Amino acid sequence: GESVGLHLPTLSVQEGDNSIINCAYSNSASDYFIWYKQESGKGPQFIIDIRSNMDKRQGQRVTVLLNKTVKHLSLQIAATQPGDSAVYFCAEARRDSSYKLIFGSGTRLLVRP
């Protein structure tokens, strides 16, 4: 029922540790992937993206890994900080579909002080 959707998978990490958030995507034809961070009461905020012709992309304290063989995406956050606490969504899209985003169900990241 409705309550099922409220129980997001939760990852709890110690401040300063590295975090890894995983995502399985659905469409092997997807050629663009993106990670968003959503804080309570706010809209999704862009973190990092990656195209299907890449396996890895790095940003500031974040790295996205793409494994097309098993349709898996991961977000690595280095030296996790309390401000990283949020819900993280992966999304997939296709260029030939106007890059309409298909969102995953999300993972809640809790950073313990």
Add this chain to the structure above:
Amino acid sequence: NAGVTQTPKFRILKIGQSMTLQCTQDMNHNYMYWYRQDPGMGLKLIYYSVGAGITDKGEVPNGYNVSRSTTEDFPLRLELAAPSQTSVYFCASRPGTGGGKETQYFGPGTRLLVL
């Protein structure tokens, strides 16, 4: 730039009432999108537009209508509100294609409660 703005922030509707959710972007983006997010879930696409005068259905368009008369504005219309439309609605926009223009930027959302 204000980015993507949405009004109202919160609204309570009675079943059968209608309303328009407003979305405006000042970045001259061609593409605009409307999503809904149910509690604890990811976002689902309702409608989108690739430019002024052009709109198309997304994954969950039933019960909604849109228009795109200008580049800046992309209002979402609910004609006969139903409890199933209780959700948080997000508008997003992106510039175009290539060179990072695929990234969608989101507004702060409109929380809608239908009773």
